[in-house]
Amino acid sequence: MQVLACGAAIVTLSMGIRHGFGLWLQPITQAQGWTRETFAFALAIQNLSWGLFGIFAGMAADRFGAFRVLLVGAVLYAFGLMGMALSSTPLLFSLTAGVLIGAAQAGTTYAVIYGVIGRQIPAERRSWAMGVAAAAGSFGQFLMVPVEGWLISGFGWQQAxxxxxxxxxLIMPLSLYLREPGFGTGAAQHREQTIVQALREAFGYRSFQLLMAGYFVCGFQVVFIGVHMPSYLKDHGLSPQVASYALALIGLFNVFGTYAAGVLGQRLAKRHILAFIYLARAVVILVFLWAPLTPMSVYVFSAVMGVLWLSTVPPTNAVVAQIFGVAHLSMLGGFVFFSHQIGSFMGVWLGGLLYDRTGSYDVVWYIAIALGVFAALINLPVRESAIRRGPQRVAASA
Incomplete structure (x- = not known):
């Protein structure tokens, strides 16, 4: 339980910080004289960087243990946030808020933490434990976003x-409790497959490809909403406090959604859970766009969307562990998450680009709806049973 508690605390802090970045869109663009696309592009780079570095962070965590990766990630996070505050040009802002913070998130969030959980928690409780960790990230959003809004209003965006x-x-002392036996002590780690063999096997497996495609949609939807909804609401005459409360409600209700997804993943087919989540998102967004926009409609949308927000994370990662085992779980989770972050890049960047071109977010909202239906359909054929891996098969993949 110590591993789960500290892992959840790290995810709470790391995800809590990044979920509030949308609150800085207008203060930074107005202070620097930048367009929304400039800010959105930097955060798009952040998501892409997170996904790309997540692959290597996962490899490092599988090979050397999560502890060292978390230490590096914490330092990068601190420097990235400092750079985000002090950057005076779009290029520096993209390098710090984009590349540096993205690399930091790769080493302090799900791929690394889920690798520890997968190795330390018994298989019969793994989906539940991943749900707890994902719920912690959601609680971080509920906890941190109002705090970040208060910091901005009380101290200014740079000091915040x-x-x-x-x-x-604070991630550094918490990571001390995630040191794993055998990592960094010189003890040999048993690996049934090499990294190349594991990658060939996964990318040649249809269900892995479908999970990656679905996760692309997840990234597109949640990051577009998380970054651009505060400005969307302000454009329609609602106060910044409504946006802060909306993001906090998403985080609060996602605590329940991700935990429920983890628990249900122990009992129901995970592909059915994922298909339901993606289809439900499409319906909820459509109703939100068609309903009159009021603070109450925003809060209802945020609560319902919160239940569906990161609830894809536990079943997706649990399926990967169920199919391929846990020896390379952080790395394979990193590749799946890279697909998520490509979607995140597209969602946040297209949101800024199409807003600047059309003066509206409507096109991106409807793209998010269509992608939700697509993701629901492609998750249904996923096969969840453990892959058959005999000596002949492993040798053939070498």
């Missing part, structure tokens, strides 16, 4: 980022 930079360093 510097406070968060100091807070990110």
């Amino acid at each position: 980022l510097l406070v968060l930079a100091a807070a990110a360093l």
